[in-house]
Amino acid sequence: MDGKKVFELEKLQSACRDWGIFQLTNHGVCSSLMKKLDMAIENFYELPSDEKMKFTPQPGNGEGYSKPIVGGEINSDYVERFYMITSPLYTRQTHLFPKLPASLRESLEAYLVELEKLAIALLGCLAETLKIDKEVIQKMYEKGMQSVRMNYYPPCPNPEFVTGLTSHSDGSGITILHQVDGVDGLQVKQDGIWIPVQFLPNAFVVNLGDIFEIWSNGLYRSIEHKVTVNENTRRISIGVFFNPKLEVEIGPADSLINHENPPLFNTVTLDKYLKGFFSRKLGVKTYLEHMRINKF
Numbered sequence: 286m287d288g289k290k291v292f293e294l295e296k297l298q299s300a301c302r303d304w305g306i307f308q309l310t311n312h313g314v315c316s317s318l319m320k321k322l323d324m325a326i327e328n329f330y331e332l333p334s335d336e337k338m339k340f341t342p343q344p345g346n347g348e349g350y351s352k353p354i355v356g357g358e359i360n361s362d363y364v365e366r367f368y369m370i371t372s373p374l375y376t377r378q379t380h381l382f383p384k385l386p387a388s389l390r391e392s393l394e395a396y397l398v399e400l401e402k403l404a405i406a407l408l409g410c411l412a413e414t415l416k417i418d419k420e421v422i423q424k425m426y427e428k429g430m431q432s433v434r435m436n437y438y439p440p441c442p443n444p445e446f447v448t449g450l451t452s453h454s455d456g457s458g459i460t461i462l463h464q465v466d467g468v469d470g471l472q473v474k475q476d477g478i479w480i481p482v483q484f485l486p487n488a489f490v491v492n493l494g495d496i497f498e499i500w501s502n503g504l505y506r507s508i509e510h511k512v513t514v515n516e517n518t519r520r521i522s523i524g525v526f527f528n529p530k531l532e533v534e535i536g537p538a539d540s541l542i543n544h545e546n547p548p549l550f551n552t553v554t555l556d557k558y559l560k561g562f563f564s565r566k567l568g569v570k571t572y573l574e575h576m577r578i579n580k581f
């Protein structure tokens with residue numbers, strides 16, 4: 286796929302620099318595959334609780350299926366979710382992806398292949414808006430560390446008192462989100478105000494994550510977002526988080542740094558970054574701020 290033909294650079298630059306989020310129509314991922322995936326995720330969440338609980342995270346590891354705690358804290362997130370690392374292949378846990386129902390496993394696998402192509406093209410275009418050769422970033426992300434989160438927000442009798450997903454920025458480079466049935470609920474914070482995202486038909490939502498903010502040395506910003514729940518409608522989304530390879534150093538791009546533009550962030554390996562990121566509660570740029578140089 287030729288990224289230049291698919292994405293218009295100027296539009297991409299203005300949408301992302303101001304917002305850190307945009308929607309991608311004409312993304313080229315086949316709609317029959319998306320339908321299969323939608324149905325497979327929905328079927329998974331309709332399984333009896335016992336079946337889903339087979340994927341409960343192992344101690345000390347956040348990967349697997351989790352559901353809201355009954356009678357838990359008032360503000361605990363009202364979402365069933367399934368999170369797992371999917372790439373590189375050797376990092377996949379044997380009791381998760383391979384044990385998913387066949388329809389979900391197969392459609393998800395095919396979806397990830399398509400989405401990686403899209404993400405690589407998109408990252409190349411984003412790099413070019415910074416006057417950086419697209420291959421520089423593409424090499425970092427090809428066969429990089431990727432993870433998936435499938436979110437199921439059940440209908441909620443008192444939605445005004447409940448949060449679907451706490452306000453946060455993604456720790457990733459970029460996240461590609463697919464909204465099954467386009468049900469409302471995603472909100473983004475712009476200039477201190479929460480704004481509901483109005484989904485375009487058949488479009489992906491793309492979030493810039495903290496790693497991209499760091500790499501661009503603050504020229505792009507990651508987006509703060511949260512999810513609200515609906516009284517009568519369930520909501521399903523699937524986010525794929527794209528990160529560089531594990532051995533890549535996370536820090537500002539060399540070519541953006543000079544006397545006038547000193548690095549705003551420290552540099553660490555992705556491995557170390559992820560350990561630090563996941564040792565904190567889901568939140569807004571907390572680890573990004575930890576990596577900031579000269580924080581006052």
Ligand SMILES: O=C(O)CCC(=O)C(=O)O
Binds near residue numbers: 436455471512521
């Ligand atoms: O459900 C959504 O639309 C957003 C999900 C999300 O932000 C996440 O999984 O990080």
Ligand SMILES: [Fe+2]
Binds near residue numbers: 453454455510
């Ligand atoms: Fe997110």
